Amino acid sequence: MALSRVSTRASTGAVxxxxxxxxxxxxxxxLLGLTGCGSDDDAxxxxxxxxxxxxxxxxxxxxxxxxxxxxxxxxxxxxxxxxESFELRSLYEQPGNKLLMIVTASGWCSACIxxxxxxxxxxxxxxxxxxxxxxxxxxxQNFAPAVPQDAANWQRRFELTFPVVADxxxxxxxxxxxxxxPMVMLVDAETMEIISVETGYNEANxxxxxxxxx
Numbered sequence: 001m002a003l004s005r006v007s008t009r010a011s012t013g014a015v016x017x018x019x020x021x022x023x024x025x026x027x028x029x030x031l032l033g034l035t036g037c038g039s040d041d042d043a044x045x046x047x048x049x050x051x052x053x054x055x056x057x058x059x060x061x062x063x064x065x066x067x068x069x070x071x072x073x074x075x076x077x078x079x080x081x082x083x084e085s086f087e088l089r090s091l092y093e094q095p096g097n098k099l100l101m102i103v104t105a106s107g108w109c110s111a112c113i114x115x116x117x118x119x120x121x122x123x124x125x126x127x128x129x130x131x132x133x134x135x136x137x138x139x140x141q142n143f144a145p146a147v148p149q150d151a152a153n154w155q156r157r158f159e160l161t162f163p164v165v166a167d168x169x170x171x172x173x174x175x176x177x178x179x180x181x182p183m184v185m186l187v188d189a190e191t192m193e194i195i196s197v198e199t200g201y202n203e204a205n206x207x208x209x210x211x212x213x214x
Contacts, residue, residue, distance in 0.1 A: 060089045061192045067175050073185075073192045076172070078136055078165035081152030086165050088192070091132050097189040098130030099213045101206070104172050104183045105154065107141030112182045115201045116158035122206070123162050129214040132189060135160065136167040138178075145170070188213070 064072045078086045091100055103119060105112040116135075123133045137146045137154050146166040155164035176183040180199035186209050187194055195209060 056095065057093050057190070060092055067194075069194050069196060071194055073187050073194050075192075078167050078171075079148050079151070080163075080165055081148050081155060083148045086163065091134060091163075092189060092192055094132065094189075096130060097132040099195075099210060100132045100134070100185075100187040100189045101210075102172070102183075102185040102187060103133070103135045104167070104176075104178075104181055105135050105137050106139040106143075106146075106181055107137070107150065107154075108139065108143060109181050111201065115182055116154075116160065118201065118203060120158065120160055120162075122210070126210055126214060127162075130189070131210060131214060133162040135162070135164045136172055137164065138167040138170040138172065186210075 060075045061072045065074050066072065073088065075088050075092075077088075080086045091097055101119075101122070103115070105116075119133055119135065123131065127133075135154065137151050139146055140150050145168045147168060148166050151164045151166040154160070170178070172183060172185075175185065175197055176199055182201060183197065183199055184201060184206060185194065185197045186206070195213070196205075198205060
């Protein structure tokens with residue numbers, strides 16, 4: 001009988017240990033689901049950059065301002081779909097952002113229309129690793145300067161979950177030839193240094209930079 005009770009207690013202890021190990025494993029999976037990041041082919045399961053803890057960046061860089069690779073991108077201002085001012089400072093101050101992808105778009109640009117799902121896919125895959133994306137709409141389909149409603153329509157049309165703004169004065173037009181829209185600018189979010197400026201959308205080049213920085 002004593003041997004049987006010892007055996008039973010040992011068996012019960014093993015079951016409890018197994019259950020505890022299982023709970024720990026499930027908890028680990030849950031935590032990874034909140035803070036980890038999938039591959040670039042999978043949707044990321046992570047906290048968005050705006051809620052990631054980290055050193056606050058409050059002083060937007062002001063040295064070496066320019067429009068070329070290696071120079072600091074000016075703190076440009078745009079307008080949100082709600083009609084409010086939106087400065088690049090907003091993206092800079094998010095500690096979770098490490099790399100910014102700033103893209104121009106217009107209602108008459110067929111390449112821009114084709115590009116939007118790809119931008120959303122990149123955002124889904126790399127946001128938790130520090131990729132911030134912003135699309136700036138500068139004209140509607142009739143070549144008229146964009147207004148906040150154009151930004152709202154663009155965001156809703158393509159179901160974009162990252163910032164979409166109106167660039168009515170077309171400040172980003174100073175960085176490329178608008179006839180070659182879209183522009184894809186990649187910027188180091190921690191220094192606001194321009195890494196590259198390309199026209200069209202070369203996904204291989206974009207992914208190469210993303211993988212190098214993130």
